[in-house]
Amino acid sequence: MRPELKEKIEQRENTLNRVIELLISSLQLDHSSEELDPDTPLFGTGLGLDSVDAVEIVVALESEFGISLEEGDSMFALRTINSLVDVVLRQSEDNLDDRN
Amino acid sequence: MTETEVGYHAIRNSVAFAEEPELRCLQLTGSQAFDALDTVCPCDIFLQDGQMKHTLLLDDTGIPFADVYVCREGENAYLLGYGPSADEIINWITDHAADVSDFSMTDLSKSHDSLALDGPYAWELCAEVFGSDVLGLPYLGMRILDKLLVFRAGRTGEYGYHLLLPIHEKDVYLEKLLDIGRTFEMACADMAVRDQCVLENFFFDINREGQHGLTPLELQLQWRLSSQKTTYPGAQAISALRESGWTRRLTCFTTPELVNADAEITCDDEIVGHVLVAGYSPARGDYVGKALLCQPYWHAGLDAFQVGGIPLKTISAPAVDNLSLKVSPYRHSFHTRTEDLI
Numbered sequence: 001m002r003p004e005l006k007e008k009i010e011q012r013e014n015t016l017n018r019v020i021e022l023l024i025s026s027l028q029l030d031h032s033s034e035e036l037d038p039d040t041p042l043f044g045t046g047l048g049l050d051s052v053d054a055v056e057i058v059v060a061l062e063s064e065f066g067i068s069l070e071e072g073d074s075m076f077a078l079r080t081i082n083s084l085v086d087v088v089l090r091q092s093e094d095n096l097d098d099r100n
Numbered sequence: 101m102t103e104t105e106v107g108y109h110a111i112r113n114s115v116a117f118a119e120e121p122e123l124r125c126l127q128l129t130g131s132q133a134f135d136a137l138d139t140v141c142p143c144d145i146f147l148q149d150g151q152m153k154h155t156l157l158l159d160d161t162g163i164p165f166a167d168v169y170v171c172r173e174g175e176n177a178y179l180l181g182y183g184p185s186a187d188e189i190i191n192w193i194t195d196h197a198a199d200v201s202d203f204s205m206t207d208l209s210k211s212h213d214s215l216a217l218d219g220p221y222a223w224e225l226c227a228e229v230f231g232s233d234v235l236g237l238p239y240l241g242m243r244i245l246d247k248l249l250v251f252r253a254g255r256t257g258e259y260g261y262h263l264l265l266p267i268h269e270k271d272v273y274l275e276k277l278l279d280i281g282r283t284f285e286m287a288c289a290d291m292a293v294r295d296q297c298v299l300e301n302f303f304f305d306i307n308r309e310g311q312h313g314l315t316p317l318e319l320q321l322q323w324r325l326s327s328q329k330t331t332y333p334g335a336q337a338i339s340a341l342r343e344s345g346w347t348r349r350l351t352c353f354t355t356p357e358l359v360n361a362d363a364e365i366t367c368d369d370e371i372v373g374h375v376l377v378a379g380y381s382p383a384r385g386d387y388v389g390k391a392l393l394c395q396p397y398w399h400a401g402l403d404a405f406q407v408g409g410i411p412l413k414t415i416s417a418p419a420v421d422n423l424s425l426k427v428s429p430y431r432h433s434f435h436t437r438t439e440d441l442i
Contacts, residue, residue, distance in 0.1 A: 002368065005404050012399045034342065035327050037320035038400065039302060039352065039417040044239040045154050046323045075425050082400050082416035089401070 016085050026060035027053055038082040054078055067091040107289035108382055111256050111297050115219030116289035123214040124186045125264055128177040130203035137170050137177050139197040142325045142332040147172035152240040155324045158334030162315045167306040169253060171242045180251055183306045196333050212264040220423040221434035222259040225284045229277050235429055257301035257422040284434050300381050300388055302352050302417030308377045309390055317346050349398040352417040355387045359407040365391055366406050372397040388419040
């Protein structure tokens with residue numbers, strides 16, 4: 001495997017694991033990390049979270065990753081675990097670009 | 101526009117209807133109706149009145165053979181979903197819940213016809229045709245209005261309702277629906293159109309990826325299973341797989357051209373998986389699909405793949421942003437949609 005692909009996969013995997021652990025701890029989910037699939041829906045079906053949980057997630061993401069969700073973005077960013085990972089990776093990249 | 105395009109446009113922008121003879125609905129009655137469901141379903145059967153839960157029916161090897169909702173209405177339980185015939189499901193439940201005696205099952209398709217309404221304004225049309233009580237129905241909620249059974253679910257990512265109409269009253273309801281539906285630019289959406297939307301939204305389809313002998317762990321459907329329950333059909337197989345680990349996973353992807361089902365997916369000339377299903381996404385203007393990818397290539401956000409020279413990129417599901425996420429029954433209306441600035 002090419003080193004840049006390996007690095008990208010590791011980065012994705014690490015962020016995914018951190019987001020899953022964050023969801024479990026901040027929402028006190030009764031699941032192990034292995035039971036949460038990346039494309040699990042967060043609201044309605046899937047984990048069945050509610051609007052209070054959404055606030056918890058936004059606060060936890062800011063605390064853990066230093067990222068903030070814009071109001072317009074949050075509707076789509078909070079659809080699945082993977083969509084949260086996308087936002088974290090994208091904002092981390094943006095923050096890195098800003099610093100450079 | 102072709103009929104298919106009209107149907108698709110209606111699902112994504114207004115409301116579409118379809119007869120759904122493929123939808124199964126069983127009513128379970130008796131003091132042990134919920135015990136019977138609890139015996140055969142892999143999810144926890146804690147349901148409040150009017151609540152639905154999305155789950156699966158698994159064979160003894162842990163492979164899903166039916167995509168179902170379990171529902172409670174008063175003292176009765178309902179099993180709604182797709183897969184085998186109602187008779188086959190009844191026989192399977194009878195076999196697997198042999199220790200549960202006080203319950204009986206009725207196939208409601210013998211007395212009711214099923215109709216699906218999907219679209220960002222399905223709620224508004226439903227309320228005008230069937231009464232404003234429908235507006236208060238939350239996602240994964242059910243209600244009986246007179247003799248009409250209303251289930252709010254759907255697999256298109258838009259507001260969705262499954263309606264079970266008494267056969268002898270169907271024509272009356274249908275006439276009213278078509279009449280009022282005209283003011284909503286309602287169109288008919290056949291199964292191919294609805295399948296297209298199911299694919300875009302990465303909903304599980306028992307008739308497509310459900311035919312490949314994959315477990316809920318490989319299908320990313322663990323949320324349909326209880327993490328505590330240990331005694332449902334297939335539980336031992338699921339438990340063994342959780343212990344040993346699994347090495348392939350269903351992943352959403354996009355391609356600029358159509359790729360064939362079963363086509364091999366490569367990464368630097370190494371075969372890393374294959375396509376299970378793919379189709380055109382009008383909302384995106386490219387092709388979306390589901391691939392079975394091996395670890396560690398099974399992640400979203402990777403653009404390192406090829407299918408016979410066509411580049412393939414994995415993405416987070418769903419593949420589309422649904423208008424229904426922005427439409428609120430409390431603030432919006434189909435009739436004022438241009439002023440609503442959604």
